[in-house]
Amino acid sequence: MSNRLRGLLMAAPPVLVVALFVGFPVVAAAMYTLGHTGGPNSVIASIAQRQYPADHWWGTTAAYSEVFASGQFRRSVSASVVVTVVAVVVTVVLAWAIGLYVRLSGSRLAKVFSALAVVPLFIPVVIASYAILTFYAQDGFLRTVAHLVGWESAPTLSYTMVAVTIGQIWVSLPFGVLMMTSGLNAVPTVLVDAARDAGATLPRAVWSVMLPMNVVPTVIVATFTGISVLGSFTVPYLTGPSAPNMLGPQMTNTFGSFNQPQQAQVMAMVVFALAAVIGAVYVWANFRTAKRSGAVL
Amino acid sequence: MAEPTSAVSDRQGPDDPANAATGAAGATGTAASAGGADRDADAGLVLHQVAKTLGGRLIVDNLDLRVRRGELVCLLGPSGCGKTTTLRMIGGFLRPDAGQVLIGGRGYTTTPPERRPTAMVFQNYALWPHMNVFRNVAFGLRLRKLPKAEIAERVERTLALVNLTHHIRSFPAQISGGEQQRVALARALVLEPEVLLLDEPLSNLDAKLRVKVREDIKEIQQRVGITTVFVTHDQDEALSISDRIAVMNAGRIEQYAGAHDLYREPRTRFVADFVGTMNFFEARVREAPAGGAGGIGRVAGPGAVVEVGDVAVPCQAPSALTEQPGLVGVRPEDVRVGQPGGVPARVVREVPRGHFTEFVLELGPLTLRAFVGADTPVGQETVPVTFGRALVYADGKLRSERPVGRADG
Amino acid sequence: MAEPTSAVSDRQGPDDPANAATGAAGATGTAASAGGADRDADAGLVLHQVAKTLGGRLIVDNLDLRVRRGELVCLLGPSGCGKTTTLRMIGGFLRPDAGQVLIGGRGYTTTPPERRPTAMVFQNYALWPHMNVFRNVAFGLRLRKLPKAEIAERVERTLALVNLTHHIRSFPAQISGGEQQRVALARALVLEPEVLLLDEPLSNLDAKLRVKVREDIKEIQQRVGITTVFVTHDQDEALSISDRIAVMNAGRIEQYAGAHDLYREPRTRFVADFVGTMNFFEARVREAPAGGAGGIGRVAGPGAVVEVGDVAVPCQAPSALTEQPGLVGVRPEDVRVGQPGGVPARVVREVPRGHFTEFVLELGPLTLRAFVGADTPVGQETVPVTFGRALVYADGKLRSERPVGRADG
Amino acid sequence: MTAPEVPVVRPDDLDAPPVPDVAPPGGLVGRVVARVLLAAFVLVLGVFVMGPLVWLAVRAFSGAWTFPSLLPGEWTLHWWRQVLSDQTLGSSIRLSFTFAPVVTVVSAVICLPAAYAFSRYQFPGRRVLLISLFATNAFPKIGLFVSIAGLFYSLHLMGTFVGVVVIQVLGTVVFMTWIPAAAFASVPRSLEEAARDVGARPLTVFFRVTFPLAAPGILVAMILSFLASFDEAQGTFLVGAPTYVTMPTEMYTLVLNYPEQAAAVFSILLSIPSVVLMLLVRRHVMGGHLAEGFQLR
Amino acid sequence: GNGGTDSSSGGGGGKTARLYVGGDVNLRDMWQKSLIPAFRKDNPGYDVKLTFSEHGVNDTTTLAKLGAAVKGKQDPGFDLAESGFIGTAALSGLLTKVSTKQVPNLTNVDAGLLTPVKQSAVPYRGSSVVLAYNAEHVPDPPKTLDDLLAWIKAHPGKFTYNSPPTGGSGQSFVTTVLDKYVPAGDRQKMVTDYVPDLEKDWDRGFAELKGLNGSIYQHVYPNGNQDVLNLLAKGQIWVAPVWSDMALSGKQTGLLGKEIKLAQISEPSFTGGAVYLGVAASAPNKDAAYKLLDWLLEPAQQKKVVDVLAGYPAVSLDKLPADVRSKFAGLDTQHLRQTYSQKMTNDLNNLWQQKVPG
Ligand SMILES: Nc1ncnc2c1ncn2[C@@H]1O[C@H](COP(=O)(O)OP(=O)(O)OP(=O)(O)O)[C@@H](O)[C@H]1O
Ligand SMILES: Nc1ncnc2c1ncn2[C@@H]1O[C@H](COP(=O)(O)OP(=O)(O)OP(=O)(O)O)[C@@H](O)[C@H]1O
Ligand SMILES: NCCCCNCCCN
Ligand SMILES: [Mg+2]
């Protein structure tokens, strides 16, 4: 058996599993958003309200039109995008700061510190969200401390998009830190030395050498954080406001509380499309670097 | 070959670190002389009593080194002897625990690397993989905020110097090891540093390329006339490229001399062993009994014999005579094969090495290596052996009581 | 040095691979002879018309190679010439597109590595980091399900052979590069293979260690008497260790001969350039005008002159005479300095190289390198130059019409 | 030619007056400021990460605790007694501990051969498959529930143990393939060839050389897989309820429906397994294998 | 008839009814601690297995699952359910129609209660939303809706209600405010039918609600009924709409202190109504389910519901013991002010979310 065939056969099981249990439902969902209510969608079609059945062979965009026309939805999209962007930026910055600190100091404190940043990886998201909810609540730590130092009108962050963003950052931090510390550790010290030798101060060497050499890890952190924040449910559901909230809870409400599954799946398609755009950035960054480093594609 | 040693400078007073390593320099044959205010002009680089402890171990031990302006000095020594550590202290990547680093007579001991007039070529070249060749070389100039046109001009000029203009837009990963090496050199040279530092710059190249590139480096260094410290553990490299060589061992300089002197008169056993090949054995070296070794036609001056057990090998030029058996070293080319009056030795192996042939000989209890011209007759079972120069060591130090200069006169 | 070439075997028919490389062997001075059924007894390893295309490029091109039982053969060539590819076909890691691989006379062309009587020492040693030295060496024996006691006994014996018994419980990461190298060797030897394969086993060691370990390998190889193929791009390594050397270029063997012959009579320009140093230049080689070059005292046989432009350098032993200017190669040791009757050349640089000195000379339009004994007088501005042997190349091939044997006779 | 001289170190060399340096390193003030900033950063980040967890933990032992006091007015174990008397908790924890290892092993069995193939064989569509594994997972699950439910019914997986395993495995496929693929790729081929060379057949090579050397990366993937199974709630509920109610599924109910103190107790109890796991495996996760796995090759 | 049924039924021989309950935890406690043990005792050989889901959180998935199961005639994983989706399920034909044939005690129930669910579900208790207030701070609670709205504006930050999608108490408050502007005839249609065209009647009500945003505690709407109770308990807010049953159980367990008192408002009152149990159309253990339903409608169990949950009985009061009857003196437990139909409520949730918060 040729290696090509053997490779294909061995690679098949997970691909088939995902294709069957995720790929097929994705296709069904996409069809349903276009109003194809038969086949795998017939059940939900019999329950749904405000449903737009297909009126052309390819379907209808009516559900999309309705969803996009909704101010509520647009607010959710902007909330999602804003939270995603802020969470990504802050996560990337924090990951860089911690990664740099660990890389350049190498002290025991730095190691403890990076270990600390990984703790959230091991805490179930429900619990994390709940903990964050209480920490930033009306009677939470933050307001308590603010009160003790005399700032009595400190805002309550729980049930606001700020808490959602904080929660997203908290949950995303470990992946970011793991990625960045290992990315930064992979930059040989000698390259930084060489920059200093050429006359760069340490910050300048970081900027000119470490930063560009860690584009891929940074893009990975940004894209994976972005995709998971965008599709998240638990954090915004537990810590966020009723509305406008992120698309995750919004979708869930639309599905359950409003009984409009077709519209909910339109939203899912939107999330998916946004995630795909982010994912494309990730793939592009990987390929670009691979090409430049002379790797055979 | 003689080294004009420098004077005590007015600024420095009698403790002038510029005198560092004069002792070693003296070993090249010239006595240290006082006077003259040429220190600043002359001393490209001075290490004065520099010491460094790392991980609790003393890695560099009160090291003195003086490099003349425009000179190329090799730090040669086995792995772990502190070569890189020394170089990094010169470059500013490590701060000495004690002692001083002076460049062109000015103190730089605690100056960070970005403010030193040094430039380093790293062992793996340390090219920035995300910058193309132009940007790698231009980086330092950009930091200095030179006008764009000037940067381009200087980069191109330097790349022309190392013969790489055609690769100006290539990325490091796209060019060969030897080319990367030259980019690293250009990157260092473009800044016109006072001192060029190279840390085993050739060790990742293959044998053939290594020889070619080291000649290129030497050639460029001479053309630019830059003070250079070159770290290597390859004695052949050191011999062929240096003006002077500092042989390091365990954090100290064992000998500091030109290639010729270093090879011919290694002052310690360590140097003798590390530089070139050396036949070492226990022997007595005595005045040749009248009429004995005297029979050897070409011996200049009073003859001698090297006594190993029962065997007495005629020797033309021992560095000293001994009463008791002691350590004697004879270079393979000083094991003379086929001379009349020689002691017969069995040929164990004959290894053609290109332009010369290596003989492995059994002479009494000894196994000796001899290098002879490629044209020496092969296939003989025994050959007569005499010694040319023989170096006598006591307590690991050369005993040099008789001139051993040119045995061939 | 002559190679007894073998007969056409009954099994193989007229295309008998045992005849492989006879042409190359012929170049060593002995004509190919037919007859004799010693093939199986004699041929440790035969590659017959082996070819391999990788990534669309022909990497190994109908290669023939014959290694005698117990012989150590080096594959020497520049990076990318196909040495590793060839070795991997012998080891079974690649399957030849065409041709045959025979070991001890038996075909192994398509046998997977685990069923070949070969053992490989990899460039980076490829020791298994999760096994200690004992287990690394014992792994192959365990797979053969030998009794525990026998395994222990054989592992210990082999480790003793490479002088590593004291590291038997160490892990690869805990021992030095040279020691790792010897473990890799032990791991290969413990299986008592018929053929030992080594792919640049020394390239990761530092200069001093490289020389030591290659001598160890040679010594062990001789003691065990194992047929060995050794890949290297270091000509010095190849010269000093091999019984014969196959110089490869672009997937073909350019010359296959012993070190001595290879160096002295490189049959192609490529070999001449790759092995050792060679002064190449365009020149005419002509009979010495009567009474002209004849004045040189030690010339044996009819004298000649090498004409470069206006300059005519006396030459003792050219390989051929030419009418038109052509490519001529003179080894640095054949650039004789200080002989009476020589043409004066300017000394550009004198590089002490230890046991010899390299002169860079300017002679008319030529820059020549000369190797002379370390004791040749230094410091002269001009020296008289004559040539010893001169090799004449036409179309990259040696023209060998006159005996150029021993110029010193 | 004079005889060589032994160098003499003159004693007065030792106390030579130092030459003042051209440019000594940065000022004291700068360094102090940097230290203070660093300390502040460490403190803020420490509170950000650990604060919510500690705040929640304290709550579990608090009686009356009125804003704005930093600590509870009274301490009690009352909530622990109340919560520990609830038997549903024990069974959901047991169930989570059953699913997590099973899912991890099943995922490993499906994905590891693929990971090996991705790292060792070149076959058509290799990269596309590698990326598509991830792409499908970027689709928000909520949009898929309807089709997944239908699919699971037609495959007789609904409400079965196997069904729950399948739905949880889906969430582990990406890193169970990517991370081990990178781990396999990092095993030098020459180590495998050396084993072939001494007589090992391909399978022996895999189990005696490749696998042990890739084990640290595989371990990381298995840990993440374990955690993912531990954290999965939505899909598990869809497929498993009512028979299989795991810990996080239970958790949604618990945190929102009990007094805060009781919810805090739940949170602590449910975090214990993860935290124990974290203490056991933190070093492996920190080792850079995670980061490796996300670089496309 | 399939593998799914066998491995997921969890009860032997169809004698175990699997019950899905979506609601607040007081419900779970009632089932787990009172009703189920009593059912076992009264009906040897029969059993009930409970699956509980916090209000709303799993309704989507459960409904999707039910739909798929019924279509494929497979086991949905439960036999009967009480939850927010029952209305939708009943109208979508996913539940079994019930009559006195299967559940004889249905005779005790007002037939009108079966209309909104097309005879596909059984009301087994009633519940209504009431106004809870902190008597220490609010000695004189608002009596009418207008009073309440005025009070809210006069005491910013001291009132809240949960967002309608997360629980019935908030839904009821919203419905009540909307009803202020909905003509009676339209409202009747909204209770019985799905009439999206009438939703414009809600515009003024939503505007009124939006006007309250600034007076709402922290300007955010809590998630779920329980959250509102917690805020009351901690003294963060003083007045809120709450489920009567939840508030009463809260007082019993001590979560709510003595200072929290309950009252109903008028003009209009908060809504309330029957709570239904429905049997899945493809449930494998229907007999056990019917058995449970019938048993629940017995007076003894109805009394339990009243006592434990502080709920209203589903059967007419005259079928109940005197002490229970006295509790509801003057209350028409069978005719509470009804909520909108399920689909109207779904749209209400949606429109509230679009128009009110933020
Ligand atoms: N940061 C450090 N901490 C502890 N020990 C160190 C450190 N840096 C170097 N050393 C040790 O100091 C010794 C000298 O190191 P150095 O790199 O100067 O050797 P070297 O002469 O350059 O050797 P090589 O030829 O192998 O490069 C070595 O034993 C090394 O292990
Ligand atoms: N699998 C492959 N696919 C395509 N090309 C290959 C492959 N393996 C080797 N080559 C190419 O074949 C040529 C010869 O490779 P080989 O490794 O045999 O060279 P080598 O003589 O051992 O060189 P070196 O001294 O650098 O090890 C090189 O140009 C190499 O790039
Ligand atoms: N309606 C679907 C909401 C998904 C929320 N998931 C929580 C799962 C816990 N049961
Ligand atoms: Mg070094």
Ligand SMILES: [Mg+2]
């Ligand atoms: Mg190779």
